[in-house]
Amino acid sequence: xxxxxxxxxxxxxxxxxxxxxxxxxxxxxxxxxxxxxxxxxxxxxxxxxxxxxxxxxxxxxxxxxxxxxxxxxxxxxxxxxxxxxxxxxxxxxxxxxxxxxxxxxxxxxxxxxxxxxxxxxxxxxxxxxxxxxxxxxxxxxxxxxxxxxxxxxxxxxxxxxxxxxxxxxxxxxxxxxxxxxxxxxxxxxxxxxxxxxxxxxxxxxxxxxxxxxxxxxxxxxxxxxxxxxxxxxxxxxxxxxx
Amino acid sequence: xxxxxxxxxxxxxxxxxxxxxxxxxxxxxxxxxxxxxxxxxxxxxxxxxxxxxxxxxxxxxxxxxxxxxxxxxxxxxxxxxxxxxxxxxxxxxxxxxxxxxxxxxxxxxxxxxxxxxxxxxxxxxxxxxxxxxxxxxxxxxxxxxxxxxxxxxxxxxxxxxxxxxxxxxxxxxxxxxxxxxxxxxxxxxxxxxxxxxxxxxxxxxxxxxxxxxxxxxxxxxxxxxxxxxxxxxxxxxxxxxx
DNA sequence: CTAAGTAAGTTGGACTGTACAACTAACTGT
DNA sequence: ACAGTTAGTTGTACAGTCCAACTTACTTAG
Numbered sequence: 001x002x003x004x005x006x007x008x009x010x011x012x013x014x015x016x017x018x019x020x021x022x023x024x025x026x027x028x029x030x031x032x033x034x035x036x037x038x039x040x041x042x043x044x045x046x047x048x049x050x051x052x053x054x055x056x057x058x059x060x061x062x063x064x065x066x067x068x069x070x071x072x073x074x075x076x077x078x079x080x081x082x083x084x085x086x087x088x089x090x091x092x093x094x095x096x097x098x099x100x101x102x103x104x105x106x107x108x109x110x111x112x113x114x115x116x117x118x119x120x121x122x123x124x125x126x127x128x129x130x131x132x133x134x135x136x137x138x139x140x141x142x143x144x145x146x147x148x149x150x151x152x153x154x155x156x157x158x159x160x161x162x163x164x165x166x167x168x169x170x171x172x173x174x175x176x177x178x179x180x181x182x183x184x185x186x187x188x189x190x191x192x193x194x195x196x197x198x199x200x201x202x203x204x205x206x207x208x209x210x211x212x213x214x215x216x217x218x219x220x221x222x223x224x225x226x227x228x229x230x231x232x233x234x235x236x237x238x239x240x241x242x
Numbered sequence: 243x244x245x246x247x248x249x250x251x252x253x254x255x256x257x258x259x260x261x262x263x264x265x266x267x268x269x270x271x272x273x274x275x276x277x278x279x280x281x282x283x284x285x286x287x288x289x290x291x292x293x294x295x296x297x298x299x300x301x302x303x304x305x306x307x308x309x310x311x312x313x314x315x316x317x318x319x320x321x322x323x324x325x326x327x328x329x330x331x332x333x334x335x336x337x338x339x340x341x342x343x344x345x346x347x348x349x350x351x352x353x354x355x356x357x358x359x360x361x362x363x364x365x366x367x368x369x370x371x372x373x374x375x376x377x378x379x380x381x382x383x384x385x386x387x388x389x390x391x392x393x394x395x396x397x398x399x400x401x402x403x404x405x406x407x408x409x410x411x412x413x414x415x416x417x418x419x420x421x422x423x424x425x426x427x428x429x430x431x432x433x434x435x436x437x438x439x440x441x442x443x444x445x446x447x448x449x450x451x452x453x454x455x456x457x458x459x460x461x462x463x464x465x466x467x468x469x470x471x472x473x474x475x476x477x478x479x480x481x482x483x484x
Numbered sequence: 485c486t487a488a489g490t491a492a493g494t495t496g497g498a499c500t501g502t503a504c505a506a507c508t509a510a511c512t513g514t
Numbered sequence: 515a516c517a518g519t520t521a522g523t524t525g526t527a528c529a530g531t532c533c534a535a536c537t538t539a540c541t542t543a544g
Contacts, residue, residue: 016264016346016347018304019307020262020263020264020265020307021262021265021305021307022258022262023262023263023265023339023350062260063263063339063348063350065261065262065263065341065347065348068341069340069341070339070340070341071337071338071339071340071350092336092337094334094336094337095313095334095336095337095352096313097265097305097312097313097352098311098312098313099307099310099311099312104258105258105307106305106307108265108305108313108350108352110337110339110350162404175521176521176522177520177521177522192502192503192504193521193522194502194503194504194522194523194524195501195502195503195504197522197523198501198502199501199502202501214511215511215512215519215520216511216512216513216518216519216520217510217511217512217518217519217520217521218509218510218511218512218519218520218521218522219510219511219520219521220520220521220522221521221522235478235479235481235501236477236478236479236501236502236530237477237478238502239477239502239503417492418492418493419491419492419493434531434532434533435492435493436493436494436495436531436532436533437530437531437532439493439494440530440531441530441531456540457491457540457541458489458490458491458540458541458542459489459490459491459492459539459540459541460490460491460492460493460538460539460540460541461491461492461539461540462491462492462493463492463493477530478530478531480531481500481531481532
């Protein structure tokens with residue numbers, strides 16, 4: 001029974017003095033910079049007893065039972081500490097826990113995944129953006145963070161096939177070709193212009209602003225996200241490659 | 243920096259003597275019984291100091307840092323303890339953690355979600371199957387398990403729209419109308435027969451066996467899952483209601 | 485033995501939305 | 515004026531669903 005498990009290691013019910021795993025939260029934060037998908041990473045400290053000294057890692061850290069009301073609040077706190085922004089999109093990615101992932105002992109991390117617009121990415125610390133090329137990161141990461149990142153990339157790509165998630169990677173005002181470009185960067189394949197426009201416009205997720213983007217050629221209509229919009233789910237994926 | 247967070251509460255790096263949250267794993271296990279979607283629940287014990295005495299709850303319990311190699315192994319262990327079966331499908335659902343979800347202190351649970359065929363559901367303990375009517379459970383559950391279950395139901399319904407997940411709810415041999423019925427039970431709406439058949443057959447996930455199911459009327463072809471098949475993702479959802 | 489009943493499985497036309505490709509529109513620079 | 519470039523539209527082909535009618539294979543009642 002669950003009740004017996006919940007008091008195991010204790011002679012008296014409710015005593016709860018058995019060993020507890022470490023509990024952390026890590027955040028995979030994506031943005032589009034320089035026409036590339038990038039992820040925010042930090043460098044691990046070099047102090048004595050620190051695991052993976054100087055390695056790159058996902059921003060994150062221990063849950064603070066005094067400060068953090070819940071896991072999402074903890075993730076938001078980490079996010080704020082690293083970037084000074086509140087992410088317009090924060091979703092749980094999953095959790096990773098094992099006896100061996102942290103040399104300090106049995107540990108479990110709760111991973112979140114966040115999307116922020118390029119123009120909100122003023123870093124407030126020594127964190128840096130690292131480009132994801134060919135669907136993966138060049139650098140090796142500390143702990144099992146490489147695996148967590150790979151999972152986040154896969155989730156992002158998957159969802160981009162059939163949702164409006166990339167909208168959260170856009171600045172306040174953007175054009176349809178801008179948005180299509182972001183879809184193409186994440187999916188790493190070209191999309192049909194006309195089908196893309198029909199789909200996005202009929203999803204009722206964006207609205208035109210009374211302005212055009214002017215450049216070297218024909219001006220493009222500017223749009224913005226409709227307020228309070230949840231991500232939209234399309235009934236089809238974009239037609240898959242091959 | 244993450245490194246500073248990872249040693250917070252300790253004067254000396256690596257000491258790690260700050261308070262740790264409780265860590266548990268819970269499993270939401272679904273099966274189709276009596277033409278209904280059902281979930282496996284257990285009753286909480288009544289001992290002194292036990293939270294939610296006699297309430298219904300999801301099967302689960304504390305991670306055992308000595309016994310459990312990782313979270314999935316812990317979930318599989320709980321599953322085995324409750325039903326004596328190895329689930330053909332076990333996927334992570336998410337995690338729930340907060341200061342208030344367990345009266346014994348700050349706690350985080352890692353929730354898994356499992357699908358098993360009706361014919362493998364011989365229970366080995368006092369756990370019981372409870373039907374889900376109208377997309378929700380009648381009974382109130384302990385902790386935040388109601389919320390976790392709601393999330394699992396939503397995830398299941400979502401995925402059933404565009405994947406072959408219900409195949410894991412089927413016995414070894416089944417007919418196409420059987421499979422369609424399971425889809426309809428989970429989605430709680432009727433599906434088109436011809437579109438359903440085309441989709442399933444062209445997904446290359448099942449193969450006919452050299453037998454027919456005979457009944458009161460025209461016999462139906464029996465099929466079985468192709469071995470080692472990962473769930474199939476369709477490029478369209480079933481057309482959603484209105 | 486036939487007729488009615490029922491569920492399995494097929495067929496065909498309407499409709500929706502993408503693929504592909506050619507087109508028009510609006511601007512810049514020379 | 516004209517080439518170059520990107521924004522945005524249009525039209526035909528095709529794929530897959532929706533809907534409905536149909537055929538097939540069996541059981542049971544008379």
